[in-house]
Amino acid sequence: VDAGALIESSSKAASPAGSQSPVGDTEIQLASIWCDLLGFQTIGRDDDFFVTGGHSLLALRLFSRINRQFGCELPLSVLIAHPTIRSLASLVDRKSEAPPSEMDSPKSKGHQVTLSDEGLAPPMFCIHGGDGGVLFYRNLVGQLSGTFPLHAIESLELSSSDVIAPTSVKETAAAYVQHVLAKHPKGPFRLAGYSFGGLVAHEMAGILESMGHRVDFVGLFDTHNPTAESRAFSLPERFTSFWKQHQEIALPSRLARLGTRIVAGIRTNRQVRSGIHQAEANGPAAAHSDLRRVQVRESNWKAMKAYLPGPINGRLTLFKAMVGSDKFEWPNDYGWSSLTRSGLDIVPVPGEHLTLFEPENITALAQALEDSLNRVPSSPQIRDGE
CATH class of the missing domain: 3.40.50.1820 (Alpha/Beta hydrolase fold, catalytic domain)
Structure with a gap:
């Protein structure tokens, strides 16, 4: 995999507009990580990680930072079912409060x-x-x-x-x-x-x-x-x-x-x-x-x-x-x-x-x-x- 090419292509993605702003501490913290990785100034709580330019290598870095910041160990694949800040924040809150199955x-x-x-x-x-x-x-x-x-x-x-x-x-x-x-x-x-x-x-x-x-x-x-x-x-x-x-x-x-x-x-x-x-x-x-x-x-x-x-x-x-x-x-x-x-x-x-x-x-x-x-x-x- 050409990691450099993937990162370059994702940086060319247009910053999304029109979506509702993040709500609550968890969503705001996730949005900060998200924007840093994708090169955006703002991100909506319902914007899709993959649609906005995310790919597998950026997903690895996203979850590395999420797990360090929130003290949880989420499987990378949960991003498939939770590709937005709103849904991912809800999962992070639940995983942070309860032991994994x-x-x-x-x-x-x-x-x-x-x-x-x-x-x-x-x-x-x-x-x-x-x-x-x-x-x-x-x-x-x-x-x-x-x-x-x-x-x-x-x-x-x-x-x-x-x-x-x-x-x-x-x-x-x-x-x-x-x-x-x-x-x-x-x-x-x-x-x-x-x-x-x-x-x-x-x-x-x-x-x-x-x-x-x-x-x-x-x-x-x-x-x-x-x-x-x-x-x-x-x-x-x-x-x-x-x-x-x-x-x-x-x-x-x-x-x-x-x-x-x-x-x-x-x-x-x-x-x-x-x-x-x-x-x-x-x-x-x-x-x-x-x-x-x-x-x-x-x-x-x-x-x-x-x-x-x-x-x-x-x-x-x-x-x-x-x-x-x-x-x-x-x-x-x-x-x-x-x-x-x-x-x-x-x-x-x-x-x-x-x-x-x-x-x-x-x-x-x-x-x-x-x-x-x-x-x-x-x-x-x-x-x-x-």
Whole structure:
């Protein structure tokens, strides 16, 4: 993620006007933080954080400051349901006055958030990516038809300042299954995950199957099987790969993009190396800080490298980025064909690994997801609560 580009784009957002001014101490304090991060002089109590220029990196900084200032540990994903100062202030006041529930306490591995509760079809549960956040799934909601509820599970390690205890994909999946069953006890179940989250979703499917539940759908958003054989490209091969991926572009533009890619690659490599060094050299970082995000990502990376997935009974759907990596060569199926007893569907989607959920690609991804779900054989659903 190009943090500099994100921050620059958000600073260009116009300051909102016409909304009612913040009311009460909590709203006024939140408005001060909000304005500082977004570069506004004033903000209305009903202005939406995302509409006014907020994005996932600014959300991390917003919640880092909120938690320090108000002495609470709110999961980042609550911003999805509480994107305005008015609603967020109400939540902050409640959390400051009452202890957190067991499921949403820092001792729990995850926090389940509802992105959309519309629709009568079985709900979809989406698992966070490597850095633990789920705000990017918010982009899906506006592109879907509303025929099924959509939930996401965020890592609570992102919202904690405690030491990140060593964990595994299996342990994480087992904990998240409890969140799913608490929301949707009797199935059938539909799961999906981006990158690292796809591994967790796959493992969750196996756990649910072992409990006798029916899992109708497991979606992998550009997730690689960590045990699949891959090969690192040599430097000349990386240039060749990039050149082929952009062969439809005129030569001058292609050369310009190559130069941009080289500069960006050097900058990203330095940032990643620096971030990993800081993550390892320092103690537990503050909740929602940039360093905390790196620490969560590194913890999940270690869990991924140690994971040995087993086959599940259900069918898998791999949503595969059309623009592949110019660093590694992976098998066409990313190593998933042997990990399903019912077959693998490979669905090409626009973009590369880091841009699948960006505005230019999200419409196609949402359509591909719905098309895949529409091909799932219908099965009786027991409504939650029955």
